[in-house]
Amino acid sequence: MPQHNDLKLREASSQDTSLLLEFMAGFNQEESIDFNREAYRERISAAFSSPQLVKIWLIVANSYIVGYAVLTFTFSFEFGGVQATIDEIYIMPEKRGKGWGTSVLELLAQKAISFGAKTLSGDVSDEKPWLSTFYNRAGFACYPYRPYYKKL
16 A cells, blocks of 8 residues: 555544535535535534534645545444444545545544444445445455445
């Protein structure tokens, strides 16, 4: 794994909301997810009000903010306790291809451990099979089942 001593995660705060909204707009556009700025502003506020459930970090490279990452937390008996899930990772398109994504995964694993997580998971879209290679290289394994979701 590439070592990027100039890469770090800085915990986001409410003062970062405008920047997060810009990054999230880019992420959602790439993922073909509807993006409503005010709805996402409310979600960011809810995240900051629930630090036991979600953490948002800005990805900082060479003192320049290049993206963001979000971990959410649940409990899983199967996986031994607290489980951290990578909800989103976004690095600005022009900053990709430098190995920072792999380094961010390692930093997120360290953060997850520091919050007591026993497992770190991430979702891979069938439309982006290259993500499987990315996660496999970082030590993730695919389990023989898929989560199903119901919006409430």
